Amino acid sequence: MEIVMSAVIGLIFAVAIYLMLSRNIIRVLIGTLMLSHSVHLILLTMSGLQRGAPPLLFLEAGAYSDPLPQALILTAIVINFGVTAFVSVLVYRTYKEHKTADLYDLRGAKDE
Numbered sequence: 001m002e003i004v005m006s007a008v009i010g011l012i013f014a015v016a017i018y019l020m021l022s023r024n025i026i027r028v029l030i031g032t033l034m035l036s037h038s039v040h041l042i043l044l045t046m047s048g049l050q051r052g053a054p055p056l057l058f059l060e061a062g063a064y065s066d067p068l069p070q071a072l073i074l075t076a077i078v079i080n081f082g083v084t085a086f087v088s089v090l091v092y093r094t095y096k097e098h099k100t101a102d103l104y105d106l107r108g109a110k111d112e
Helices: 002-020 025-046 068-098 103-107
Strands: none
Touching: 002 025, 025 068, 025 103, 068 103
């Protein structure tokens, strides 16, 4: 299962890099979102896709799943949500001020 997840993560990572190299600022934002989601999947996959009982204290010793990767991913998702909201507002204000979403136009470069 880890091999399939690694292939899916690689595909998402490649699409994210492709979108981040785009000229459109909206695509760059979506690319950063996809990149962060691929990192979340990497954290989950590298911790080992385990099947076991939930980590409760009153149960006897057995095969328990590790709660740390899920806690790290949940924290990363919350931080990612805040950063995405902030960058979305920056993209909106940039479009309102400059009337363009093209990164080349924003930096003043000329098309060849």
